[in-house]
Amino acid sequence: MTTGTPRPRAGRHEQACPSPVAALVMVALLAAPLTAQDRAWWDTLPPVEQPRITWSRQSVHVPMRDGVRLAVDLYLPTGADRAHPVATILHQTRYRRGLQFRDPAREAAAGPTAGLMPFLQAGYAVVIVDVRGTGASFGSRTTEFSPEEVRDGWDVLDWIVAQPWSDGVVGATGISYPGTTAELAGTLGHPALKAVAPLFSIYDFLPDVIRPGGIFLDPFFRSWASLVARMDANRLDPPGGPVTGVRPVDGPEGGRLLAEAIAEHAANASIHPQAAALTSRDARSPDGISLDAVSPHARYDTLSRRIPIYSYGGWADGFSGSQIARFVAQPSPGSRLLMGPWNHGGAWAYYPGQRPVRSQFDQSRELLRFFDWHLRGIPTGIEHEPPVWYFTTGSNQWKSAERWPVATRDTVVTLAGSREGGPVRRLAVNPTLGTGNQSRWNTILGGGAVAYRPRQASDTAGQLHLTVVPVLEAPLTLTGRARVRLELAAAAPGTTLFLYLEEVDATGAGALVAEGQVLAPGPGVIEVALLPVSHQFAAGRGIRVVVTRRDIDHFAADATTGTPVEVAAVRVTLPIEP
Structure with a gap:
């Protein structure tokens, strides 16, 4: 769930060895010039030059109600004091609040991480916290987002408002894990917290990330568990670079305190076996914590x-x-929804059938519009806008609405049906199929670009191609959300x-627009809601649905390899804008 933006990696399609046609198509796509077209609807003028400000940083330990000390970095604009108090942006992270550099000059100049510098430049105090059991904070972790970790948010808010500059x-804001901590802080009801912006974060743990469609997201949890274990132990990969590790708190005892905190992290539980055991909402972690005790959706x-x-x-x-x-x-007054053409973190834009490009959307300015209005009462234009904004790929334009879902009409297409005399379609297992290492499921572990190789009409091994519109x-x-109803014989x-x-x-090459998955209970009728999207299919193009039995790159394989699947009927429902 990290928020970095590494360069895009070479992906592989669901075919282990793509056909020459597929390779030629992909080369053509990658060679085609494309610029990001996701610049914000309000972004018609050059950015306003921010005045240069001076600021200070202080790294301290703040005790929680149970005595556990959390490492906190406080960034203050010069002049913030009791006579000139300022509002605060809170960021609680599992990914180290700050790094210590070998070069003292670079260390002294290091500003806030996670894209929070624009808030400091705009005159906010910025508070970044290592959540308990991570970074330079003390404590250990029995699970992610534990009740103790969530309650720490209240104590940190109490500490902030008690400061003379507040x-x-x-x-509160953050991307991915820190976005969830921001939302969970918002569920506490603390009177000082006036607005939250959880970006690219999870709302309902079980279907969103643990078992999408009921299928365990096994490779992600293996990789993420390994990543955060290295962070918690303050191990660098690779060692010997410009960074020595997580930043200790200030003072001559900072190094010793960091070593003591890291030693406590050795008791942290690994998330992978815990997540693998969570098969339903009734399941609990080894220490008895239920999913709904920690998942944001159940805390309001x-x-x-x-x-x-x-x-x-x-x-x-x-x-x-x-x-x-x-x-x-959660339709609280002033809430907003923004959906762009973006990967996890928003650094890259994905346009189906095209190579990935860097996003041109100014996230910092958009968040400042939101927080300036709700925290400072500064008119930014956001107070007069519709609450819903979404980007439609294909036509590549921003649209607004007063509510979600937006106005659509359902177009229903029946594709195959033995009851109408059509054939029963058999779907075998192709154990090599996957969506590659640049999929939407890869991007949640690093924020990398999303890209898929086009699927050719000849890519039929272990795949059921169903034409919706020729x-x-x-x-x-x-x-x-497109919906696919399958009648399994x-x-x-x-x-x-x-x-x-x-x-x-026209060549039969398919560009991925949306996807979904399901753990079938056996024969019968199942309906799968694909992940949401807004996309304009071009005139002269077709629409198809492809069904497979494996995404070996991202999901746990089932044990039904030798058992055939027979599809008797398929019905596709598409929500179409008027």
Whole structure:
């Protein structure tokens, strides 16, 4: 769940050895010039030059209610004091609040991480916290987002408003894990927290990340568990670079305190075996914590005071459905929804069938528009805008709406049906199939670009190609969740199925638009809601659905390899904009 933006890696398609046609198409796509077209609707003028400010940094330990000391970096604009108090942006992270550099000059000049410098430049105090059991904080972790970790948010807020430079007003934000900590802080009801902006973060742990469609996201949890274990032990990979590790707190005892804190992290539990054991909402961690005790979606029920929440995400993120689910379920006044063409973290834009490009959307300015209005009362234009903004790929334009879902009409297409005399289609297992190492599920572990090789009409091994529309006479815009209803004449319980909605060109090459997955309980009717998207299919292109039984790159394989799946009927429902 990191928020870095490494360079895009060479991906591999669901074919282990792509055909020459596929290779030629991909070369053509990669060679085609493309510039990001996701610049914000309000971004029509050059950015305003921010005045240069001076600031200070202080690294301290702050004790929690149970005595555990959390490492906190405080960044203050010069002049913030009791006579000139300022609002605060809070960022609670599992990924180290700051790094210590070997070069003293670089260490002294290091500003806030995670893209928070624009807030400091705009005159906010910035507080960055290592959550308990991580970074330079003391304590250990029995699970991620434990009740103790969530309650720490209240204690940190108490500490902030008690400082002489604080005006008593706080906003919280972050990407991915820190986005979830921001949202969880918002569920506490602390009077100082006035608005939160969880970006690209999880809303409902079980379907969003642990078992999308009921299938365990095994490779992600293996990799993420290894990554955070190295961080918690303050191990660098590779060693010997410009960074020595996590930043200790200030003072002559900082090094000793860091070593003591790192020693306590040795008791941290690994998330991988815990996540693998969570098969339902009733499941609990080894220390008895239920999913709903830590998942944001279940923590609002007893909250009497609702604050504005900015649900902010991208269509090409594995967590794309999370932002919409949050916005729909938590309609507090002032809340907003923003969905762009982005990967996890928003550094890259994904346009189906094209190579990835860097996003041109200014996230910092958008967040300042939100927080300046809700924390400072400064008119930014956001107070007059519709609450929903979303980007439609294909037509490449921003659109707004008063609510979600937006107005659409369902177009229903029946593709195959033995009851109407059509054949039963058999789907075998191809154990090599996967969506490659640049998929939406890769991007949640590093924020890398999203890219898929085009699927050719000849790529049929272990794949069921179903034509929804052979050739469109006019453009067609889909916004929302496409739904695929499968009537399975034969299927073993626990069969994994993966579904892909594609835009098909005249050569039969398909560009991935949306996807979904399901753990089938056996024969019968199942309906799969694909992840949400807004995309305009071009005139002259086709639409198809592809069904497979494996995504070996990202999901745990089932044990039904030798059991055939027979599909008797398929019905596809597309939410189409008028």
